[in-house]
Structure formats: C-alpha cells, structure tokens
Amino acid sequence: AQSVTQPDIHITVSEGASLELRCNYSYGATPYLFWYVQSPGQGLQLLLKYFSGDTLVQGIKGFEAEFKRSQSSFNLRKPSVHWSDAAEYFCAVAISRTGKSTFGDGTTLTVKP
C-alpha cells in the first residue's frame, strides 16, 4: 500500500527566510503528488500538483516543489516566507482510478516576525 511521510511535525522560520518542507512517499509506480495547505478552521486548498513532465512544479502563493524519483521525495519550497504562510501543510499521493488520496500527517509552519 502507498504511504506518505512528512518527517517534520512542526517547523518555525523567520519572516523572509527560505522554507523547505519534506515529503517522502512509498509507491511502486509513478505517483501523483499533491501539496495542500490548511489555514486554521478552514478546509484544505491545493498549492500544487505533479503527475508527469517537468519535475519542478510551480504552485500558488509562490510555492514550488521538486519531484525526485531516486529519493522518493516531493519537497515543498518557498524562497521567502510571509507571515500569512503560517498554516498546516499536507503532502498527498493519489494512485487509483477512484482518485483516493493518502495524506501525510502534516507539518505545522510557524512564522516568526
């Protein structure tokens, strides 16, 4: 069965600093990968997705992620974090025709002024 691991439960960065959130997946074939963001009290919003082609994908709000097949990773990055980026971030993989997704446990981002 597929699985997703987000090794960092909580990350704190200073406003303006760069950010990298880690995601590792386990699946035998090419996965379809997603990053979602959840603000407090809200549902999840898609940041970006990868399913083929260029391994560096751009998303909304200045985020990007790089798919590395050799490392089974799909890390999320942002060059300069804004205070409004404080939220919980989820990596997910979808593999089946039904579109069922497996989510990681999430990484909570705190932004220091």
Added chain:
Amino acid sequence: NAGVTQTPKFQVLKTGQSMTLQCAQDMNHNSMYWYRQDPGMGLRLIYYSASEGTTDKGEVPNGYNVSRLNKREFSLRLESAAPSQTSVYFCASRGQGWVNTEAFFGQGTRLTVV
C-alpha cells in the same frame, strides 16, 4: 460558485446519539469523499463514492455509513456516536480527471461526542 458545502459546522452529541453530516458540491464532480482529521494523524479516508450510485469503504469505516443521494450530495451517518468519533470531518469532491485532478474540500464539521 459555492464549491463544497458541509452542514453543520459544529455539533455536540451525547454518546449513543445519531446524526447525519451533509455534503453537497455544485461542480458536477463524479467522486466524493469523507475524511476525518485528528491531531497528528493527517486525514484518514472514511468512505468514498467514485460515482453516483456507488460507495466504498476507506481506511476507517467502522461506526459510519454513507449515502450518495445523487450526484451532488454525499452524506455521512453516525448511528451511535462514540467519544472516539470526536474529530473534524471533511467532505471533498474530485472531477473527471481522477488522479491528476485536485480535490476540493469543504470547510469541515467539528464534532464532539461527550
């Protein structure tokens, strides 16, 4: 465009009570999903419906039932609520492109069972 609408937003139940969480989407999506979110555990799939008229179990279906009433609506029922079902419940839908399309989420229902 409302997207995915869940009702209610908050609910407190006593152990043993029943209730139905409602979900409706206006995007003409085929697939709909119910997840629960617990601290430190991400989202876990309870049930899903790949298309109107079909439903299937996810990772944690015990204690729940679902109904895909029509293409728009997918409800989740707790027949006899237990404190272990205290959680935030999210409904989601996905369109025709199956795995390579994003899921759209509702705002969530925060359920407390006392």
